[in-house]
Amino acid sequence: MAARTDLFQSPDYYQVDELLSEVQKHIREAVRNYVKREISPVIEEYAQRAEFPQQIVKQLGELGCFGPTVPVEYGGGGLDYISYGLMMQELERGDSGVRSTASVQGSLVMFPIYAYGSEAQKKKFLPKLASGEWLGCFGLTEPNHGSDPSHMLSNFKDAGDHVILNGSKMWISNAPYSQVAVVWAKDENGKVYGLIVERGMEGFSTPTTHGKWSLRASATGELVFDNVKVPKENILPNVSGLKGPLSCLSKARYGIAWGVIGAAMDCYDTALQYSKERIQFDKPIGSFQLQQKKLAEMITEITKAQLLNWRLGTLMNENRATPAQVSMAKRNSCEVATNICRDARQMLGGMGITGEYPVMRHMMNLESVITYEGTHDIHLLITGMDVTGFNAFK
Numbered sequence: 001m002a003a004r005t006d007l008f009q010s011p012d013y014y015q016v017d018e019l020l021s022e023v024q025k026h027i028r029e030a031v032r033n034y035v036k037r038e039i040s041p042v043i044e045e046y047a048q049r050a051e052f053p054q055q056i057v058k059q060l061g062e063l064g065c066f067g068p069t070v071p072v073e074y075g076g077g078g079l080d081y082i083s084y085g086l087m088m089q090e091l092e093r094g095d096s097g098v099r100s101t102a103s104v105q106g107s108l109v110m111f112p113i114y115a116y117g118s119e120a121q122k123k124k125f126l127p128k129l130a131s132g133e134w135l136g137c138f139g140l141t142e143p144n145h146g147s148d149p150s151h152m153l154s155n156f157k158d159a160g161d162h163v164i165l166n167g168s169k170m171w172i173s174n175a176p177y178s179q180v181a182v183v184w185a186k187d188e189n190g191k192v193y194g195l196i197v198e199r200g201m202e203g204f205s206t207p208t209t210h211g212k213w214s215l216r217a218s219a220t221g222e223l224v225f226d227n228v229k230v231p232k233e234n235i236l237p238n239v240s241g242l243k244g245p246l247s248c249l250s251k252a253r254y255g256i257a258w259g260v261i262g263a264a265m266d267c268y269d270t271a272l273q274y275s276k277e278r279i280q281f282d283k284p285i286g287s288f289q290l291q292q293k294k295l296a297e298m299i300t301e302i303t304k305a306q307l308l309n310w311r312l313g314t315l316m317n318e319n320r321a322t323p324a325q326v327s328m329a330k331r332n333s334c335e336v337a338t339n340i341c342r343d344a345r346q347m348l349g350g351m352g353i354t355g356e357y358p359v360m361r362h363m364m365n366l367e368s369v370i371t372y373e374g375t376h377d378i379h380l381l382i383t384g385m386d387v388t389g390f391n392a393f394k
């Protein structure tokens, strides 16, 4: 398959660009150019082969996509949340797996070490994670506890200067290539803590998950802990309880809300161009009302989501965004993006199922994104509980 030339033109129907600062636009441009240069030409091949493009780890570190909101003194970017959102939008415009690599590293590995770690932990881990020298992963989900992590079985017991960790985690992005895993497990009193588990610790393994039809260019695996000796200095000292992992998820879900709109923008742009070039019944298919309805609805939903994301970013910058607001944006963006990618695929007819165009890859990726970081149903129930005060989970 020939390398794809990326001719993406970003839709901005309501001049949302005018809401962005020059710095934010500059950051977006840098990431967009990186995606055009390094991701779009090769990502389809990696996805077809179900292979993780390992070179992106260093590249994303150099570009500043790991921990952009972490302070500069720890190797982060010291940037605001809208800049972070724009980065995720551009990366996911390339591929959800690329954005996944960045959002796991920044929001799920660097953020908890920064927010809840000791000074020694921050100094040891953050600069290497920020630069891409090390890759990290986040272990919360277990084989029998996905939406309900409160019943997790992974546990550790006190053994003097270290603890003994047992259990397993499933569906862990980046796991097979990670040097570091932030793992959530219960102590002897059933209280949840975060542990930094390092590759090479005896009894720790990360088997790869095979056979995915989605996120094929992202590496997914298990984390298996068989009496792993974890030094006590690797326990995050400043958080306990489920709010530790859940607060990380709020940061990552925010990034996803922006990210999937990037994928939707790519599908819209592809379908729009195709509709002007593809002739049937002696006319471009874009001149038929049914195809125009799809395009009109796509650009309407993209524009609404861009504005919602921008407003949420403003609230994040002011430290006023609630987890329920983040859930609403994650859910809305995933729904909108999933529908847009499906419609775009239909507009491309038979060509829509091939790797000549990015649409089917985005469409399949989004089936994971609408499921991870809290399923579509879970986010609906979070909104439902927020507005009614009634908990419908249990």
Ligand code: TGC
Pocket: 099, 100, 101, 103, 104, 138, 140, 141, 146, 147, 148, 149, 150, 173, 241, 242, 243, 244, 246, 247, 248, 249, 250, 252, 323, 372, 373, 374, 375, 378, 382, 393
């Ligand atoms: P609940 O009693 O509601 O909450 C326990 C404590 O946590 C607090 N909290 C939050 N804090 C910060 N941010 C949030 N989003 C929070 N949500 C809850 C809460 O206030 C409470 O604090 P405290 O002080 O009272 O103890 O917990 P619950 O057991 O009833 O569960 C609630 C529920 C179902 C919403 C939650 O468990 C949930 O969100 N489940 C979904 C699980 C999930 O999202 N897993 C994601 C795994 S990671 C992943 O998918 C990575 S994919 C990465 C990629 O490749 O991009």
Ligand code: FAD
Pocket: 104, 137, 138, 139, 140, 141, 143, 144, 145, 146, 147, 148, 170, 171, 172, 173, 174, 215, 220, 368, 371, 372, 373, 374, 375, 376, 377, 378, 381, 392, 393, 394
């Ligand atoms: P389940 O929780 O078993 O849910 C099955 C169905 O039941 C869903 O439709 C759900 O909405 C519904 N359901 C569950 N509870 C309720 C309820 N109370 N009311 C109504 N409906 C309900 N996890 C990590 O920890 N780290 C990672 O890096 C990570 N990466 C991932 C990468 C990929 C590619 C995938 C697919 C998953 C990843 N996950 C990761 C796991 C992901 O977060 C979980 O898959 C997700 O939280 C759902 O859990 P589950 O798959 O066990 O589904």
